[in-house]
Amino acid sequence: xxxxxxxxxxxxxxxxxxxxxxxxxxxxxxxxxxxxxxxxxxxxxxxxxxxxxxxxxxxxxxxxxxxxxxxxxxxxxxxxxxxxxxxxxxxxxxxxxxxxxxxxxxxxxxxxxxxxxxxxxxxxxxxxxxxxxxxxxxxxxxxx
Numbered sequence: 778x779x780x781x782x783x784x785x786x787x788x789x790x791x792x793x794x795x796x797x798x799x800x801x802x803x804x805x806x807x808x809x810x811x812x813x814x815x816x817x818x819x820x821x822x823x824x825x826x827x828x829x830x831x832x833x834x835x836x837x838x839x840x841x842x843x844x845x846x847x848x849x850x851x852x853x854x855x856x857x858x859x860x861x862x863x864x865x866x867x868x869x870x871x872x873x874x875x876x877x878x879x880x881x882x883x884x885x886x887x888x889x890x891x892x893x894x895x896x897x898x899x900x901x902x903x904x905x906x907x908x909x910x911x912x913x914x915x916x917x918x919x920x921x
Contacts, residue, residue: 778896783861784821788812788919790857793832794849795843795909799892813920822861829860849906858900867897 779787792811796803807822809816823842827834831852832842844852858866870877871889879886911917 778866779858780820780862780887781815781819782825783815783858785812785819786826786857789814789819789828789842790824790826790831790844790905791908791912792913794905795912797844797846798849798863798909800836802843804841808841808842817846826857827866829856831860844905847908850904852901852905853901854905854908855900865873865889869893876882879904896910 786802789808789812792808793803793900803811808814808823809819813821821885823832823834826832827842831844833845834840834842871885871892872883874883877883879885908917912919
């Protein structure tokens with residue numbers, strides 16, 4: 778459903794949010810290890826997220842990645858998905874046709890529209906704060 782970059786971006790953002798809530802800034806190496814992601818690929822993803830002002834990146838010996846105070850509450854999964862995958866997840870055809878709409882639907886269109894709307898609603902209403910708290914409570918994990 779999400780690209781590999783988007784999957785890693787969500788995991789990295791949740792990890793960074795959990796550490797930022799504790800007042801910690803985290804290194805690229807720590808993030809990549811914590812989400813079981815290749816370091817170079819993670820760097821590209823984090824750069825895109827920083828460019829979209831989802832994360833803050835600071836250079837130097839005390840640098841790293843963080844989410845500013847209060848940011849985890851206002852950053853939703855929809856922001857990360859939009860930054861990394863765009864909005865195609867809300868428009869795509871379940872069967873992969875280039876064009877699929879109510880005027881010329883595929884055989885799954887009418888059922889899939891509801892699923893897409895539910896997905897959009899979930900992404901727009903799930904904050905990094907909510908997911909970071911689940912991580913801190915031990916109720917969820919970022920790698921197995």
